[in-house]
Structure formats: C-alpha cells, structure tokens
Amino acid sequence: MGADEFDVELDARGLYCPEPVMLLHNRINDVAPGRVLRVRATDPSTTRDIPRFCQFLGHELINQQETDDEYLYLIRRGE
Template identity: 70%
Template sequence: MQNHDAELDARGLFCPEPVMMLHTRMNEIPVGQVLRVVATDPSTTRDVPRFCQFLGHDLLSQEEADGLFVYLIRRCEG
C-alpha cells in the first residue's frame, strides 16, 4: 500500500458524517499530501469518489477488506 501523510478514522460513522469529516480533514493538510481514510459505512464507496471528483482531489486507491473501506486521497489545489 502507498504511503500517506495523514489519516482519518471514520469507523462507526454513517452518512453524511464520514464525508463531512473528510472535507474538514482535507482542508487541514497541505496540497500534495496524501490522506488515508478508514470507514465502515458502505455508502462511502459512492460518496468518497464523488467528493474527490467534485472538489478535484486525486483518489489514488479504494479498497475493501473485512468490512473496512480504505481510501488514499491526494489533496489537490481546489
């Protein structure tokens, strides 16, 4: 798995909380850094890619294992 600079643990939270937290966290990290997001809400498989597309961030990877959804997102200018 690719390295990351920061992490957001959204386990146990449900829509829209993970994406709201993601929005806040992305604003806290510098452009070019990679955020690792861990969630348990299946709706993140739809919401996180849409978030990235809408705000212009790079979704580097999206994985699911044992009920965990893990995303790597690079912050881009936005």
C-alpha cells in the same frame, strides 16, 4: 502507493452517512496540497460518496480498497 503510505489519517469507522464525508471535508483542509490523506471507514455508502467528493472538489482518489469490514481510501489533496 501502498495503503500504508500516507501523511495524515481520518478514522471514520463506526460513522454513517453523511458523517464520514462531512469529516473528510473538514480534514482535507489540514492536508497540504499534494499530500495524501488515508480515510478508514465502515459505512458502505462511502464507496459512492468519497469518489464523488474527490471528483467534484478536485482531489485525486489514488486507491480504494475494501476488506471484510472496512473501506480504505488514499486521497491526494488537489490545489
């Protein structure tokens, strides 16, 4: 699945810990189980926080990419 294949997007750019994960926690509830949420962030702490969020709450981290100034995550919502 490519970075452009998703159903819903969360733009957390410019926000810092813990805001991106707090927004993710709320936004994932708007995504149907099995659908994909793309998260865009600029906070490096998301590289630690978002994989843990997925692991603990049963969501699948499909892809994680880092560009020069942005972090992209594709998360498939679990049941």
